[in-house]
Amino acid sequence: MxxxxxxxxxxxxxxxxxxxxxxxxxxxxxxxxxxxxxxxxxxxxxxxxxxxxxxxxxxxxxPVLGFLGQKGNQVIYGLPQKFIDRLKVRDAASEHRPCPLHMGITLVxxxxxxxxxxxxxxxxxxxxxxxxxxxxxxxxxxxxxxxxxxxxxxxxxxxxxxxxxxxxxxxxxxxxxxxxxxxxxxxxxGMQPPTLMFCLSNVDTEKLRTSIAVEKRTYLTDFIPAEYFGQNNQFIVVGLRELIAKARTERNLEIPNERTIIITGLKKGEVWINMTRVTGTDGTDARSLTNGEIVARRQIDDIVEYLVNYVPGFEDAHFTKTAPFLGIRxxxxxxxxxxxxxxxxxxxxxxxxxxxxxxxxxxxxxxxxxxxxxxxxxxxxxxxxxxxxxxxxxxxxxxxxxxxxxxxxxxxxxxxxxxxxxxxxxxxxxxxxxxxxxxxxxxxxxxxxxxxxxxxxxxxxxxxxxxxxxxxxxxxxx
Missing domain, CATH: 3.50.50.60 (FAD/NAD(P)-binding domain)
Known part of the structure; x- marks a missing residue:
């Protein structure tokens, strides 16, 4: 050597x-x-x-996770809450909303x-x-x-x-x-793989929400009951595994995640997608991070094709932006x-x-x-x-x-x-x-x-x- x-x-x-x-x-x-x-x-x-x-x-x-506890009570206050309150003045933060999977979500x-x-x-x-x-x-x-x-x-x-x-x-x-x-x-x-978040607009989130709430035997979510989507206009979807399996079979799509993860934004029709996944990335190594960015961006096209063709409400959606950096876990x-x-x-x-x-x-x-x-x-x-x-x-x-x-x-x-x-x-x-x-x-x-x-x-x-x-x-x- x-x-x-x-x-x-x-x-x-x-x-x-x-x-x-x-x-x-x-x-x-x-x-x-x-x-x-x-x-x-x-x-x-x-x-x-x-x-x-x-x-x-x-x-x-x-979304910001962690303000609510598993019994529905708020467990984070102080300066974190003051920050959310300042965002609310600009209509830039939601309430702390209970979530069966994440305990609570706060959209920002x-x-x-x-x-x-x-x-x-x-x-x-x-x-x-x-x-x-x-x-x-x-x-x-x-x-x-x-x-x-x-x-x-x-x-x-x-x-x-x-x-x-x-x-x-x-x-x-x-x-x-x-x-x-x-x-x-x-x-x-082995470290948890990072995700490069990306955003789609012109999504019919009402169609998505009601399709899960009404057709609950078809569109299955992880741990989140269908009734939750009937009660919440802004939400996180985690699951739809059967749709990913179908897309992989029918279109030979390379989707690096077994679950569909969709987060509705505060703006109408906007959603953020948490589905890219680059295993083996070391967030303390510049070359590894660079490779993570390259691979994650390649993954986005197939994920978007899957969403538009298989997930209700995404029929007319279009890509708008990626996050400014990889989300390192x-x-x-x-x-x-x-x-x-x-x-x-x-x-x-x-x-x-x-x-x-x-x-x-x-x-x-x-x-x-x-x-x-x-x-x-x-x-x-x-x-x-x-x-x-x-x-x-x-x-x-x-x-x-x-x-x-x-x-x-x-x-x-x-x-x-x-x-x-x-x-x-x-x-x-x-x-x-x-x-x-x-x-x-x-x-x-x-x-x-x-x-x-x-x-x-x-x-x-x-x-x-x-x-x-x-x-x-x-x-x-x-």
């Missing part, structure tokens, strides 16, 4: 382009709320985002997410910098803390300094570069001070250091086949603060799908509303740490929980009751 060609980059001095109390890296659902939460304490907060907009996966046509208008998110950040005084990648980190002499992050942009290579860094990249990019131990995928390293997860596991989710576990409550089921798009694993716990489960803290880096907090969790637990906590709740907790923890001049691991958990509750977040007691700042101190049995 030939020895790879290498070059030695000359050492150079890097200019410090900014200095913050709290630096948030990544402007997706977690990063957005983390920055807003930290800024509410009057701290100097910076947000670095590699794209030209904030919102992350909220901008690719997916992708372009409005970008605008409203940026508005809220600038109003809060967050210094937002787009088109900027984190290329490395500068560590303290003993390797226990991040002194700054190295950025790469059109402006060149610079350093940003911060007292506390919050990694909301979704891929644990900062944590990984700081030497934090990380894991990927299942026991074989899974990459790196940090090894933190506690690793959430499958039994924590399925056992509806309480934690004394809970900073968020979630209820979304374990939802794993299996790496090895076309299928999906769905397991419900029947209620809610807590997310512990320790899972946001890397094991050995003291001034770093991680929020979003790359927290310390197993492959199975990550399949449950990865949805957007839950990531937003984790982001808010991370931002408020960072605020306490900077204000008191302590490390994030030294933050008094009861003070953090009370601060979350003071600001409208949802935490639960042992009987499922909603806690208040006065009832926050819950002793969880060992």
């Amino acid at each position: 030939d020895t790879p060609l290498t070059f030695t980059e000359p050492a150079r001095e890097l200019e410090v382009s900014a200095e913050y109390d709290v630096l948030v890296v990544g402007g997706g659902p977690a990063g957005l709320t983390a920055a807003l939460a930290a800024a509410e304490d009057g701290l100097k907060v910076g947000l670095l985002e590699s794209r030209s907009f904030v919102g992350g996966n909220m901008t690719i046509g997916l 208008e992708p372009e409005a997410v970008k605008t409203v998110g940026l508005e809220m950040l600038t109003e809060a005084g967050v210094d937002v910098v787009f088109y900027t990648f984190v290329a490395g980190v500068i560590m303290s002499d003993d390797g226990s803390a991040i002194r700054g992050v190295i950025t790469e942009s059109k402006s060149g290579r610079n350093v940003v300094i911060a007292k506390v860094v919050i990694d909301c990249t979704g891929d644990a990019d900062v944590a990984y570069r700081a030497g934090v131990a990380t894991e990927k995928g299942n026991e074989h390293g 899974e990459t790196r997860r940090i090894v933190g001070r506690y690793t959430m596991n499958e039994q924590d989710v399925l056992g509806c576990r309480h934690f004394e250091d809970a900073i968020a409550v979630a209820s979304y089921p374990i939802d794993i798009h299996r790496p090895g086949d076309e299928g999906c694993t769905l397991i419900w716990c029947g209620d809610c489960y807590d997310i512990p603060y320790r899972s946001l803290l890397p094991a050995h880096i003291e001034n770093l907090i991680v929020a979003g799908r790359s927290i310390s969790a197993t492959h199975e637990a990550m399949g449950a906590i990865r949805v957007m509303a839950t990531c937003m709740a984790m982001g808010e907790a991370a931002g408020r923890a960072a605020g306490i740490a900077v204000t008191q001049d302590i490390l994030p691991s030294e933050v008094d958990i009861h003070a953090l929980r009370r601060k979350l509750l003071d600001n409208g977040a949802y935490l639960r007691g042992l009987e499922g009751e909603r806690l208040t700042p006065e009832t926050e101190d819950v002793s969880v049995p060992a």
Whole structure:
């Protein structure tokens, strides 16, 4: 095997382009709320985002999942709810609607997410910098803390300094570069395949809805009863497996998914399709991501042909746009001070250091086949603060799908509303740490929980009751 060609980059001095109390890296659902939460304490907060907009996966046509629990109650409030409320002012968000499969769906208008998110950040005084990648980190002499992050942009290579860094990249990019131990995928390293969402217009969603509701013996959906479609004008369709099988046989179509997944948009006649699937894609590898984009775009033509010729309501539909990037379900997860596991989710576990409550089921798009694993716990489960803290880096907090969790637990906590709740907790923890001049691991958990509750977040007691700042101190049995 030939020895790879290498070059030695000359050492150079890097200019410090900014200095913050709290630096948030990544402007997706977690990063957005983390920055807003930290800024509410009057701290100097910076947000670095590699794209030209904030919102992350909220901008690719997916509904926001996770606001409602499996018992129909709302389990995410606080800043995530305030964000939805701001979208509603623009008629750019729906109510939180119960869904038999996803527990709850909240439809959002992708372009409005970008605008409203940026508005809220600038109003809060967050210094937002787009088109900027984190290329490395500068560590303290003993390797226990991040002194700054190295950025790469059109402006060149610079350093940003911060007292506390919050990694909301979704891929644990900062944590990984700081030497934090990380894991990927299942026991074989297989990661959930990504999807390139795309949009069709001029769809007769009423025809689609009533065809399922009335002809329920013909058009079968996964876990969602036909009666649901008779009661909801905006909805998600998951299933119609028999129609895909028919299209494959009759037209020799290559459809990479065993289920039809249709999400109605807020605009009349608009739907988003969640059916491309590129197995083997590594969201932390540029060439793998590039191949994923190439393959996913090739898949769209056959999927559209299937929809137009086999699914009621799509007869006159036409393609309008693809999402701005692949929707990545899974990459790196940090090894933190506690690793959430499958039994924590399925056992509806309480934690004394809970900073968020979630209820979304374990939802794993299996790496090895076309299928999906769905397991419900029947209620809610807590997310512990320790899972946001890397094991050995003291001034770093991680929020979003790359927290310390197993492959199975990550399949449950990865949805957007839950990531937003984790982001808010991370931002408020960072605020306490900077204000008191302590490390994030030294933050008094009861003070953090009370601060979350003071600001409208949802935490639960042992009987499922909603806690208040006065009832926050819950002793969880060992």
